[in-house]
Amino acid sequence: MEALTIHEAAQTTGWSPRMLRYVERAGLVSARRSPSGYRLYGPAELQRLRTLRELLSRFDVGLAEMGFARRLRREPALRAAVDSWLAAQPRRPAHVAPGDWLRFEQDKHEKLLAA
Secondary structure, three states, X not given: XXXXXXXXXXXXXXXXXXXXXXXXXOOOOOOEEOOOOOEEEOHHHHHHHHHHHHHHHHHOOOHHHHHHHHHHHHOHHHHHHXXXXXXXXXXXXXXXXXXXXXXXXXXXXXXXXXX
């Protein structure tokens, strides 16, 4: 047998068919399609699923985090924005008195939530 259907792959890997579809939508594993459109999982896809499970377990991360990590690698603008945010240090605006900084930030959040 060259490939497994999604249900056979689910039984083999321990992932549910729904999770396999989610993993594919997240771009983490891609299954080829049969002429009738069914997902087919070969040895390469099964290996990717196994190593993905090991990676998630080893580093205690979730599929959403892996999907985000993939986006960071593929989207330079997103990567730059995240890097910039991580490196930034909170600074009180010069026009805001130290005693008013908390209220100033609260007001900004309320306006953002109201929008």
